Amino acid sequence: MRIEQANPFAYEFEIRNTALVLIDMQRDFIEPGGFGETLGNDVSLLEAIVPATQAALAAWRKAGGLVVHTREAHKPDLSDCPPVKRNRGNPSLRIGDEGPMGRILVAGEPGNQIIDALAPIDGELVIDKPGKGMFYATGLHEVLQQRGITHLLFGGVTTEVCVQTSMREANDRGYDGLLLEDCTESYFPAFKAATLDMIRAQGAIVGWTAPSAALLAALSHAT
Numbered sequence: 292m293r294i295e296q297a298n299p300f301a302y303e304f305e306i307r308n309t310a311l312v313l314i315d316m317q318r319d320f321i322e323p324g325g326f327g328e329t330l331g332n333d334v335s336l337l338e339a340i341v342p343a344t345q346a347a348l349a350a351w352r353k354a355g356g357l358v359v360h361t362r363e364a365h366k367p368d369l370s371d372c373p374p375v376k377r378n379r380g381n382p383s384l385r386i387g388d389e390g391p392m393g394r395i396l397v398a399g400e401p402g403n404q405i406i407d408a409l410a411p412i413d414g415e416l417v418i419d420k421p422g423k424g425m426f427y428a429t430g431l432h433e434v435l436q437q438r439g440i441t442h443l444l445f446g447g448v449t450t451e452v453c454v455q456t457s458m459r460e461a462n463d464r465g466y467d468g469l470l471l472e473d474c475t476e477s478y479f480p481a482f483k484a485a486t487l488d489m490i491r492a493q494g495a496i497v498g499w500t501a502p503s504a505a506l507l508a509a510l511s512h513a514t
């Protein structure tokens with residue numbers, strides 16, 4: 292399969308060797324009252340990518356591809372949240388503190404769940420990650436290797452933090468990664484634009500980007 296419109300050049304993949312990875316599409320980042328808003332951000336920017344992400348997820352499921360959902364989530368005792376992480380951000384509402392949707396970025400809390408529109412279904416992987424990158428302290432690389440995954444299609448939030456970190460980690464581990472441009476967002480539009488440029492610069496130094504319509508078109512020919 293080939294996405295001709297990918298940047299900086301066509302992206303080739305096989306569904307059986309590829310996973311769609313949705314990074315941190317959690318209530319904490321996307322809905323009012325969560326971690327994202329406590330940092331002073333306008334969360335409606337992120338909500339805008341939900342329809343395109345839903346369409347990509349539905350098409351990928353229909354094609355029978357593997358889906359991986361990640362959540363930025365810490366243990367309730369915060370033993371996996373180093374002080375350098377907890378002590379930054381909004382001093383009056385830190386990771387682990389009680390917020391409007393439960394404890395901020397803590398596993399099992401209402402705000403830590405993936406939004407209903409993109410809720411995982413049986414057979415999909417759900418990875419709780421204590422860092423920004425999806426491979427740090429998760430064991431995910433081994434799981435993907437066992438399944439023969441070599442290519443990763445990315446969506447999720449935020450573009451320049453957890454998505455970019457995960458793509459860079461993936462690149463260093465030998466995966467060919469492509470970021471779906473309209474299925475990712477930042478609280479800072481300029482950061483998103485810069486991240487897309489950085490990923491595909493210098494002959495795809497981190498990976499590729501493409502509009503989700505190009506993926507849908509490729510899949511419609513295959514299914």
Ligand code: C5J
Pocket residue numbers: 314315320363423448449450452453454
């Ligand atoms: C952040 C994330 N921005 N998922 N997390 O803290 O990008």
